[in-house]
Amino acid sequence: MFSGIYRTIAYVNGLFCLYLALAMVAPMTVDYIDDNEDWEGFLGSLFIVGAVSAALILANRGQFAPFSLRLGILLVSSLWVSTSLVAALPFLLGTREISFTDAMFEAVSGMTTTGATVLSGLDDMPRGLLLWRATTQWLGGIGIVAMGVLVLPALRIGGMQFFRMESSERSDKPVARIRIFAGWLIGIYSALTLVCMVLYAVGGMSWFDALAHSMTTISTAGFSTHDTSFGQYGDMVLATAIIFMLIGAMPFTAFILGLIAGSYRRGFDSQISILIVIVAVLMVPAFLTAHGSGSFTPPDALLHSLFNVVSIVTTTGFTTTDYTKWGHLSAGVFLVALFVGGCAGSTAGGFKTYRLIILFQTLRVSIRELVYPSGVFPVYYNGKRISPEALQSVTTFFFAYVAILFGFTVAMSATGLDLVTAFTGTLATLSNVGPALGDVIGPAGHFGSLSDTAKWMLIMLMFLGRLEIMTILVLLSPLFWRGG
Amino acid sequence: MFSGIYRTIAYVNGLFCLYLALAMVAPMTVDYIDDNEDWEGFLGSLFIVGAVSAALILANRGQFAPFSLRLGILLVSSLWVSTSLVAALPFLLGTREISFTDAMFEAVSGMTTTGATVLSGLDDMPRGLLLWRATTQWLGGIGIVAMGVLVLPALRIGGMQFFRMESSERSDKPVARIRIFAGWLIGIYSALTLVCMVLYAVGGMSWFDALAHSMTTISTAGFSTHDTSFGQYGDMVLATAIIFMLIGAMPFTAFILGLIAGSYRRGFDSQISILIVIVAVLMVPAFLTAHGSGSFTPPDALLHSLFNVVSIVTTTGFTTTDYTKWGHLSAGVFLVALFVGGCAGSTAGGFKTYRLIILFQTLRVSIRELVYPSGVFPVYYNGKRISPEALQSVTTFFFAYVAILFGFTVAMSATGLDLVTAFTGTLATLSNVGPALGDVIGPAGHFGSLSDTAKWMLIMLMFLGRLEIMTILVLLSPLFWRGG
Numbered sequence: 001m002f003s004g005i006y007r008t009i010a011y012v013n014g015l016f017c018l019y020l021a022l023a024m025v026a027p028m029t030v031d032y033i034d035d036n037e038d039w040e041g042f043l044g045s046l047f048i049v050g051a052v053s054a055a056l057i058l059a060n061r062g063q064f065a066p067f068s069l070r071l072g073i074l075l076v077s078s079l080w081v082s083t084s085l086v087a088a089l090p091f092l093l094g095t096r097e098i099s100f101t102d103a104m105f106e107a108v109s110g111m112t113t114t115g116a117t118v119l120s121g122l123d124d125m126p127r128g129l130l131l132w133r134a135t136t137q138w139l140g141g142i143g144i145v146a147m148g149v150l151v152l153p154a155l156r157i158g159g160m161q162f163f164r165m166e167s168s169e170r171s172d173k174p175v176a177r178i179r180i181f182a183g184w185l186i187g188i189y190s191a192l193t194l195v196c197m198v199l200y201a202v203g204g205m206s207w208f209d210a211l212a213h214s215m216t217t218i219s220t221a222g223f224s225t226h227d228t229s230f231g232q233y234g235d236m237v238l239a240t241a242i243i244f245m246l247i248g249a250m251p252f253t254a255f256i257l258g259l260i261a262g263s264y265r266r267g268f269d270s271q272i273s274i275l276i277v278i279v280a281v282l283m284v285p286a287f288l289t290a291h292g293s294g295s296f297t298p299p300d301a302l303l304h305s306l307f308n309v310v311s312i313v314t315t316t317g318f319t320t321t322d323y324t325k326w327g328h329l330s331a332g333v334f335l336v337a338l339f340v341g342g343c344a345g346s347t348a349g350g351f352k353t354y355r356l357i358i359l360f361q362t363l364r365v366s367i368r369e370l371v372y373p374s375g376v377f378p379v380y381y382n383g384k385r386i387s388p389e390a391l392q393s394v395t396t397f398f399f400a401y402v403a404i405l406f407g408f409t410v411a412m413s414a415t416g417l418d419l420v421t422a423f424t425g426t427l428a429t430l431s432n433v434g435p436a437l438g439d440v441i442g443p444a445g446h447f448g449s450l451s452d453t454a455k456w457m458l459i460m461l462m463f464l465g466r467l468e469i470m471t472i473l474v475l476l477s478p479l480f481w482r483g484g
Numbered sequence: 485m486f487s488g489i490y491r492t493i494a495y496v497n498g499l500f501c502l503y504l505a506l507a508m509v510a511p512m513t514v515d516y517i518d519d520n521e522d523w524e525g526f527l528g529s530l531f532i533v534g535a536v537s538a539a540l541i542l543a544n545r546g547q548f549a550p551f552s553l554r555l556g557i558l559l560v561s562s563l564w565v566s567t568s569l570v571a572a573l574p575f576l577l578g579t580r581e582i583s584f585t586d587a588m589f590e591a592v593s594g595m596t597t598t599g600a601t602v603l604s605g606l607d608d609m610p611r612g613l614l615l616w617r618a619t620t621q622w623l624g625g626i627g628i629v630a631m632g633v634l635v636l637p638a639l640r641i642g643g644m645q646f647f648r649m650e651s652s653e654r655s656d657k658p659v660a661r662i663r664i665f666a667g668w669l670i671g672i673y674s675a676l677t678l679v680c681m682v683l684y685a686v687g688g689m690s691w692f693d694a695l696a697h698s699m700t701t702i703s704t705a706g707f708s709t710h711d712t713s714f715g716q717y718g719d720m721v722l723a724t725a726i727i728f729m730l731i732g733a734m735p736f737t738a739f740i741l742g743l744i745a746g747s748y749r750r751g752f753d754s755q756i757s758i759l760i761v762i763v764a765v766l767m768v769p770a771f772l773t774a775h776g777s778g779s780f781t782p783p784d785a786l787l788h789s790l791f792n793v794v795s796i797v798t799t800t801g802f803t804t805t806d807y808t809k810w811g812h813l814s815a816g817v818f819l820v821a822l823f824v825g826g827c828a829g830s831t832a833g834g835f836k837t838y839r840l841i842i843l844f845q846t847l848r849v850s851i852r853e854l855v856y857p858s859g860v861f862p863v864y865y866n867g868k869r870i871s872p873e874a875l876q877s878v879t880t881f882f883f884a885y886v887a888i889l890f891g892f893t894v895a896m897s898a899t900g901l902d903l904v905t906a907f908t909g910t911l912a913t914l915s916n917v918g919p920a921l922g923d924v925i926g927p928a929g930h931f932g933s934l935s936d937t938a939k940w941m942l943i944m945l946m947f948l949g950r951l952e953i954m955t956i957l958v959l960l961s962p963l964f965w966r967g968g
Contacts, residue, residue, distance in 0.1 A: 069855065328902055329900075331897055331902070332893050332896070333897075336893075359887075362876065363883055363957075366876060366877065367958055367963065368961075370640060370641070388872055392846065392849075392850060395876075395879035396846050396847050398879075398882070399843045402882075406823065409816050410813070418812055419819065419908075419921065470850070477852075479852060479856075
């Protein structure tokens with residue numbers, strides 16, 4: 001049906017959509033057992049996607065096109081769009097009357113592991129739909145790790161070239177290597193999810209809630225089965241969530257995989273320590289405000305401030321309470337938390353800590369160069385000298401990030417939103433966090449009341465954030481489409 | 485009294501403070517004629533500053549130390565602090581009971597040409613004090629142009645090295661050159677002020693108001709003699725202000741001086757055109773919101789949106805009306821306007837347009853490099869290739885700017901301010917604009933109700949912005965103080 005790289009792209013899209021459709025069997029079964037008519041929506045989606053996917057796969061079988069920039073960019077961006085369309089189908093075909101915009105918002109928020117939701121009344125929602133939401137985030141999380149380790153470094157997106165695994169640089173048997181990689185990734189990811197689920201259940205969650213929340217914890221994604229998110233759970237559950245959100249935001253999977261592939265590098269260390277440092281630094285004012293609000297005992301203030309700071313910094317987006325009501329300082333703290341993000345090679349989004357480290361190093365070097373004008377001082381990351389090209393990738397990424405943040409804030413305010421909602425809504429979706437600040441889309445609100453225009457802008461921002469911005473900017477450049 | 489560079493620094497500080505004290509004669513005379521007791525405060529200030537300055541000058545006369553990084557950095561930063569202290573005296577010693585914090589805030593806002601004010605009831609204020617406020621901004625404006633043309637390029641601060649005049653690179657007779665430069669600068673600056681004053685008076689202002697406003701227009705500074713700023717004036721006055729605010733934000737003075745010194749460079753062109761483009765682009769949504777608010781006829785909506793956009797983009801800070809009440813979109817538009825800033829070598833503050841041009845060029849080049857991984861594409865500014873070091877100055881400056889913006893937002897919110905006030909107050913002072921957004925310190929408010937802690941943070945931000953951030957960061961670095 002297609003030729004050249006488009007044949008490969010169509011084939012891989014068909015394959016991934018088929019896998020995603022097969023994942024509908026579980027929520028369909030749950031709804032069937034629950035005697036809930038939504039199971040028919042899943043069955044319909046399964047048939048539609050199955051037919052289209054099978055057609056795509058069969059019509060485009062054959063030799064893969066060799067890996068190229070164009071293939072990589074088109075593959076990752078088309079995959080996120082096509083799987084989001086598939087993920088939206090059960091929302092559209094279910095008994096709940098969900099509009100196309102809302103279905104797409106929820107699906108994109110799922111697949112990109114953002115966790116912003118337009119749905120309320122989650123506690124009364126069919127369990128199949130709740131499980132489907134968790135499934136999209138769990139699978140999205142795997143996709144992100146795979147993309148971050150296999151595709152983005154090769155594309156040199158936003159300084160991701162630092163995380164190129166040695167194995168991915170050798171071109172012998174790439175498909176076999178990807179298969180081995182995928183196997184280990186899914187195994188480790190599933191094992192972590194299982195441990196998290198058991199701990200949740202031991203902590204007092206129902207088994208269903210434990211499953212759904214463990215899937216959206218390890219993927220630092222943030223969909224809950226309750227409108228109050230983690231508000232009703234006890235200390236053990238909160239502590240478990242804190243640990244597994246942090247694991248999800250660390251390059252843990254890539255780290256283990258690096259060990260297995262025999263290409264362990266020290267490259268991930270300072271990302272991890274800086275993530276811990278950032279959480280600790282933000283914790284202090286968060287704890288003081290939580291404690292000062294008078295709503296908590298000191299241990300509770302500690303637990304709740306730690307939970308919510310970790311949740312936002314790791315771009316998960318679970319909440320236990322409306323922390324914006326603690327005091328004005330908490331708004332400032334969580335604004336910064338919305339920016340930070342997790343580590344490269346993790347399931348987390350956001351600006352990412354390694355970029356912050358590099359920018360701070362560059363600032364230090366610049367001050368040094370001002371003091372010693374005749375000297376030239378290289379920038380180091382993890383003891384390795386950074387090439388000027390890689391440095392430029394990071395600084396450019398930072399500019400693109402901030403420019404998009406301010407540009408979309410203007411566009412969002414044009415839809416009639418106040419400044420806090422427009423600005424933090426843009427930031428929370430671009431960072432793939434989920435809850436923003438303010439009364440409308442803050443920790444106590446949801447995105448349902450926004451206009452369709454605003455929702456589509458946020459959908460665009462979730463894709464931009466997930467695809468590390470530059471992937472989409474390249475796609476929008478005429479240069480990309482010119483020539484062979 | 486002092487030795488080495490500190491001798492030169494003490495001497496120059498004494499000289500500048502003495503000049504500033506002599507400038508008190510005019511407002512003192514006005515207050516004396518008005519039969520207002522504040523003239524005694526000016527006389528007292530004049531005596532105190534005169535005595536201290538004379539002592540500094542006499543004790544530290546002699547050969548100037550040769551220009552060095554340390555001398556340049558210490559000179560510009562100490563000059564802004566010492567002249568601000570001098571500027572604060574008449575506020576402290578006057579009949580109005582102004583606290584030390586408020587006096588310093590008003591003085592720093594004057595000398596840095598920010599235009600944020602803690603004072604209200606301006607319409608009933610002694611004319612001497614109003615003239616003094618305008619005088620600090622007018623002199624501050626001269627200082628900024630001189631610093632931007634003579635000192636910062638040689639220090640390579642934030643990419644300012646692009647604006648090094650050829651004459652300043654030759655070291656023969658530097659003092660004579662500075663004298664010639666200063667003469668021309670003061671002449672052209674005074675002539676522009678005079679033309680602006682006459683046009684204001686013709687447009688309907690009293691001669692006193694015309695003088696005070698012309699001094700704070702050409703310096704893109706923003707102090708007014710009315711609480712309503714330009715709210716009460718007619719079309720002719722507003723049109724005049726628009727033109728002279730734009731002139732003040734352009735490298736006009738430096739441009740003419742470059743011609744005179746025989747070192748005309750094309751270097752300033754694209755700054756100017758981009759400034760016009762940015763104003764035009766922001767005008768469209770501002771006009772639509774102003775028109776949509778129903779408060780204006782279409783021509784009035786055009787005039788008021790143009791006036792306020794130009795005022796904020798040029799970092800002047802005059803207002804005609806509370807534009808934040810036009811609609812949510814206007815908040816977004818003016819948030820971006822608060823960021824932009826004017827041209828290098830002008831009286832304007834802010835991020836500055838040439839840096840935006842360079843960052844956008846870098847982004848374009850980065851996209852090109854992603855598409856053609858084997859190519860290396862230089863970044864050009866005004867047709868001239870930018871060295872990697874200069875590029876790094878600009879990207880680092882951007883990071884420092886945004887980091888300070890977010891960092892101070894947290895600190896400001898800790899003083900009990902809401903997010904909009906904390907964030908835009910930080911931005912409006914760091915950009916040396918003046919009015920921020922929100923109800924407290926927006927176009928209809930003033931900074932008087934903030935806590936002393938918040939005011940001192942904003943004072944710090946005004947200095948940071950005025951000294952192009954890096955000057956102060958270098959000063960805070962232990963490296964700077966180490967060794968000879």
